[in-house]
Amino acid sequence: MRHRHGFATFAFVALSCLRPTEERVERDLAVGQAEQAGVSVNVQDGLAVVRSLTPDELVLWGSAPGFELSLSGPSARDLNIEVQNCLPDADLRVKSGDAQLSAADSTDVPTRKRWQLHVGSGVVRLALSAPGAAGTQPFRFALLSDIQEAIIRVADIYDLLNAQPDVSFVLGAGDLTSHGTRDQLERFQAELLRLKIPYFATLGNHELGTHPDLFHDYFGRGNFHFRFHGVAFTLLDDGSASLDPTVYDWLDGWLTEARRDVHIVAMHIPPIDPIGVRNGSWASRDEAAKLLARLAEGRVDLTLYGHIHSYYSFTNAGITAFISGGGGAIPERFDHIGRHFMVFDVDAKKGVTAQSVVRVDPGD
Amino acid sequence: MRRFTALFGLALSLQSSLVAAVVEPKPETEPTPEPTAPPAPAPAAARSRVLPTAAAVVPGLVLHGSGQLALGENTTAKNLILMEGAGLGLFLTGGLTVVFTGASRYFVAPAATFAIAGFGLFSTSYLVDIYGSAATDQGAVPSHLRAVARWETEVGYRRIQDPEFAYRDFLVERVSRQLGPLRLNPSGWFSLRGDTARYRLESQYRLLGNIDEPRPRDVSFLDVTLGFVHQRHSPEHFTKSSAELSLDARYDLARLGPTLRGAFVELGAGYAIGRIDYNLQGLTVPHDIEHLLLGRVGFGVALRGQSAPGSDVLVYYDHRHDDYVAGLKLTGIPSGIAGHFGLLARWFFSESVGVALDAQAGSAYLAGASLLFRAPSRPAPHEAAP
Numbered sequence: 001m002r003h004r005h006g007f008a009t010f011a012f013v014a015l016s017c018l019r020p021t022e023e024r025v026e027r028d029l030a031v032g033q034a035e036q037a038g039v040s041v042n043v044q045d046g047l048a049v050v051r052s053l054t055p056d057e058l059v060l061w062g063s064a065p066g067f068e069l070s071l072s073g074p075s076a077r078d079l080n081i082e083v084q085n086c087l088p089d090a091d092l093r094v095k096s097g098d099a100q101l102s103a104a105d106s107t108d109v110p111t112r113k114r115w116q117l118h119v120g121s122g123v124v125r126l127a128l129s130a131p132g133a134a135g136t137q138p139f140r141f142a143l144l145s146d147i148q149e150a151i152i153r154v155a156d157i158y159d160l161l162n163a164q165p166d167v168s169f170v171l172g173a174g175d176l177t178s179h180g181t182r183d184q185l186e187r188f189q190a191e192l193l194r195l196k197i198p199y200f201a202t203l204g205n206h207e208l209g210t211h212p213d214l215f216h217d218y219f220g221r222g223n224f225h226f227r228f229h230g231v232a233f234t235l236l237d238d239g240s241a242s243l244d245p246t247v248y249d250w251l252d253g254w255l256t257e258a259r260r261d262v263h264i265v266a267m268h269i270p271p272i273d274p275i276g277v278r279n280g281s282w283a284s285r286d287e288a289a290k291l292l293a294r295l296a297e298g299r300v301d302l303t304l305y306g307h308i309h310s311y312y313s314f315t316n317a318g319i320t321a322f323i324s325g326g327g328g329a330i331p332e333r334f335d336h337i338g339r340h341f342m343v344f345d346v347d348a349k350k351g352v353t354a355q356s357v358v359r360v361d362p363g364d
Numbered sequence: 365m366r367r368f369t370a371l372f373g374l375a376l377s378l379q380s381s382l383v384a385a386v387v388e389p390k391p392e393t394e395p396t397p398e399p400t401a402p403p404a405p406a407p408a409a410a411r412s413r414v415l416p417t418a419a420a421v422v423p424g425l426v427l428h429g430s431g432q433l434a435l436g437e438n439t440t441a442k443n444l445i446l447m448e449g450a451g452l453g454l455f456l457t458g459g460l461t462v463v464f465t466g467a468s469r470y471f472v473a474p475a476a477t478f479a480i481a482g483f484g485l486f487s488t489s490y491l492v493d494i495y496g497s498a499a500t501d502q503g504a505v506p507s508h509l510r511a512v513a514r515w516e517t518e519v520g521y522r523r524i525q526d527p528e529f530a531y532r533d534f535l536v537e538r539v540s541r542q543l544g545p546l547r548l549n550p551s552g553w554f555s556l557r558g559d560t561a562r563y564r565l566e567s568q569y570r571l572l573g574n575i576d577e578p579r580p581r582d583v584s585f586l587d588v589t590l591g592f593v594h595q596r597h598s599p600e601h602f603t604k605s606s607a608e609l610s611l612d613a614r615y616d617l618a619r620l621g622p623t624l625r626g627a628f629v630e631l632g633a634g635y636a637i638g639r640i641d642y643n644l645q646g647l648t649v650p651h652d653i654e655h656l657l658l659g660r661v662g663f664g665v666a667l668r669g670q671s672a673p674g675s676d677v678l679v680y681y682d683h684r685h686d687d688y689v690a691g692l693k694l695t696g697i698p699s700g701i702a703g704h705f706g707l708l709a710r711w712f713f714s715e716s717v718g719v720a721l722d723a724q725a726g727s728a729y730l731a732g733a734s735l736l737f738r739a740p741s742r743p744a745p746h747e748a749a750p
Contacts (some may be wrong), residue, residue: 017693017694018525018526018527018693018696018728018729019527019693020693020694020695020699065651083461092429109484135617141687179697181558200538205696205697205698206697207699208695208696208697208699209696209697212695212696239696239699240693240694240699240700241691241693241699241700241701242528242693242699242700242727243528245527245528248528269700272652272654275472275655276467276655276656276657277472277473277476277635277655277657278467278469278472278473278476278656278657279476279656279657279685279691279701281685281700282685282691282700283685283690283691283692283693283699283700283726283727284685284690284691284726284727284728285526285638285654285656285684285685285686285690286528286529286595286597286600286604286688287528287529287690287727289597289600289602289604289642289652290528290597290600290602290641291414292602292640292642292652293600293601293602293642293644293649296642296644296647296649297601297647297665308467309466310466315650315652316652317642317649317650317652318642318649318650330463330464330466331465331466332465332466332467332468332469333466333468334465334468334470335467335468335469
């Protein structure tokens, strides 16, 4: 009997792990760094993935509207730079170093832009940004999550997003795919070509289905922070129903930095499910309260979640919260919501001034 | 047929099965052993247990009761197969309801309860087959059963490994007092660093099952539990308070067959509502309300040998996500959904003194031990006779 109980204990201890996100945090730290044939690239804060680096070409996938990167190499060279998933009016400029930059032939895709860089030896710093991005003008963004197997009919959602006036970008709170396979990530990327604005996303639990390591290769960090028009955005990887302890350290820094600013935090799984008996929330309610206390202390203005395939409006720790999982994955029945996305109006001086739900299938 | 009725009742309604089991008299002509009369397992015990145990482990993965079939206990095997089927049916009913309703707010609570109960019956029918196939001392069980103590105290130590919180070492204290059918269980968990504490006041009212019989021959019961919990996390600036109501039952598996004597299954289901208060200096933060589905399934065995009566070991699954061990964190898609697993062993050296070993795995790992002190039970009438 003792042996059987010992085995049972071992089995369920082995089944669980205390830091399932630890490896993904390490991958976060590696995003945006690459070296090839003596040329090295370092994207500040990992806000873009190095998709390709050859002696002649650098291809990046942006996770944020703007970012800085440094290039260094032993000798002068010409380098074609393509940034994918960027704002249509984004521009690249040289911040420092011996380099000349010129626009290259445009692509047919509004979110993909090319430049030609002649760079000397030494370190060159470049910055990607859209006009006015450093200002505080009001802007709009959309939230779309939980597409999963509905990728086959996501085109009409993108068409509806394209028809929304003045939306700068789409924020994704995870579950872009059903299992995170390479084919599914490729398909998601291919479908995005239809969208005329960039899609900045963190991952969800469904990206962890078969290849938890692939999301970072395609779409970048799970935990990152950026600013746009004076508003702070933080996206967190809680796809394992928890945050890694290291991420709390990062979060503390981001909260401190944005304490006086409008701050929007998005993640996939809501720490507390409004329908608590469902437990579409974190593994530990204590950890959920720990996070919410920090967000409240950091004076976060808005929290955005996915995971639950419906729409909920509520507050957590006094912070306005929305669950919007309307990308098309198996919907919560009888909620009369169906596929949808949200649009937010944000003003760096006033906060979130308006939000609306855009239903894709109004007949549902 | 009598046992089939009891099993069917267990699957559909533990309460009704318990009522049936307690109220209905057994026909004297019934060839199967009385649950209130210890069977004589000697013929089965005399046989080698290697083949039945192997059958219970390997083909038993698919057909629960294979060990009993190999042992020649066909009725018991049939009951375990029915138990497996009922568990699988409940699990699939609940699970598929969750999937196909998209975890609808209107269906998820009963569906999840079905799934948890189904998991419990399914897994227990496998484990109990192994137990019933391997154990040979079921005849010693009746002398090792005991009524709940009129009072019991516990003091112990727990080590919790949770990367999200700094606390590690806990002092655990509990007092338990039986007042007729009512049992009061105040308890406290105190971090030795002083950064967190958990206070719980639990009261259980026994609706069905033994209270007074010092040497019960059946350990089945049905309790209604009302609990209040207060927990503070000083460094993280929040406190939690909750109230919960649940039905908790234990079913003596000797009712399903003589070779299963000494084993039992536990099932519990309920609801909790809690309040989270944020204590942030200089900020007024509204509280949050949280809701919780309670569900617990376990498989236990009464210990024999050198242990004093009332010793047992229980492996269990607890669906609650609001305690120190909370829910399992996994590397794949389903992380966060399940609660935690645990093992609780209570070994009494004497009528009054024992130890408890506690191990749990969820979002944290917990291990520890307690010293137990309890009031000696009144002697059974035959023990008191000169």
